[in-house]
Each structure stands twice: as structure tokens, then as C-alpha cells.
Amino acid sequence: MAILIRSRTTVDDKNRWGTQWKCFWDAKALYGREFNLDVCAEPETAKVNRFYTSLEWLEEKAGNYFKRGTGFGNTFFNPHAKIVGFDALQQAWEPHWWCNPPFDMKMQFVAKAAAEARAGNPGMMLLPYEPLTGWWQQGIEGVAAAVYEPDGRYNFLRTDGVTQKKGANFGSVFVLFTPGYFPITQRIRFKRGIAEDLTINFREKLEVAA
Secondary structure (H helix, E strand, O other): OOOOOOOOOOHHHHOOOEEOHHHHHHHHHHHOOOOOEEOOOOOOOOOOOEEEEOHHHHHHHHHHHHHOOOOOOOOOOOOOOEEEEEOHHHOOOOOOEEEOOOHHHHHHHHHHHHHHHHOOOOEEEEEEOOOOOHHHHHHOOOOOOEEEEOOOOOOEEOOOOOOEEOOOOOOEEEEEEOOOOOOOOEEEEOOOOHHHHOOOOHHHHHHHHO
């Protein structure tokens, strides 16, 4: 008998979960260089100093700033991050992007990531590990260069970018998109905290930048 576990978290909430710093640092360690652009974030959750955000966030959070005539500027919420565009699916991406996509728009962002990689813009995504689903078989297998499988689950952050959202009922993986032909998508296992194992002190770099 199949046992189904239904999440009590609304999809709208999941769409805005942020990436934990330790998770992001592991992604950078595996990617092997800095990310230049976070294509899907909000000021409180952005992990890269340049990022795209959604038009929904603009309508919900930023409207009052325009009404007061203050303009949009670079940094209303995060002094170290700058919004450089809206609606990533309609924007051109840059090489070495990072993406933690909205939960219910995985297919659209995976297709966009693959197209950007074919155009010469590689990057990495954080995705739910659902290898038996149709969207995964169509968008990841034989399309992405590699899937990095951690030794356990990463938790997420709420939309304030600080509060931990514990107990995610799904595992996540890093998916690498690069230019090229990949008849087989490679699987690479790794231990969470690999950034620390490689003595890459991203925390110190972050504090210096602050």
C-alpha cells in the first residue's frame, strides 16, 4: 500500500523559500567559482550581489516607494544586493548564474536554464530531487551536465531571509547546466559542508564585504 505524505505548506509559501548560506556556499564550492547573478531572489533572500526579482514582489513590496516618489534605487532592503532586472524568464541571463526557482515553476526555469546554457551561459540550480517525474525526465536527464547529490537534506529560509524553514519533506540537489551535448547526466555524490572541507571560508568573505 502506498503511503502518501501531503505537505501542509502552501505552494505560494514554497515559491518564496530562500536558500541557506551553507547550502549556497556548498554550491559555489562545487561550481568552482563565484556566481555573477542570482536570477530568482528577493532582497532579503538574494545570495549574489546582483539579482533578478519577480514582478509580483515589485507589486507587493515596492509600490509604496514609488508612491512616495523615492524611486527604486539599488538597495531598499539589502545594502549589499542590487536588483538588476525583473521576471527572469523574460530576461537574458549571464554566465555563472545561480537559481533557486519558485517551487511551482520548476519546468519553466529548467527550460530557461537549458536554453541559456546552450547560448553559452552556464550556471547552477537548486532543485527538488524528483528523478521519476515527467518534468525531471524531460528537463534534466540528458540535458544537464551533472546532478550533485548531497548526503542529506538542506533546509530553507522563510521570506525574511533569516528564519529557518525546518522539516522540508523533499530532498534537494544542485543541477549543473553548461554548453555541450550530454547523452548521460552525470551523478556526483558529496557531503554537505564541502565548502568547509575544502577550507573555503565564504563566511569570512561575506563579513569582509559587509
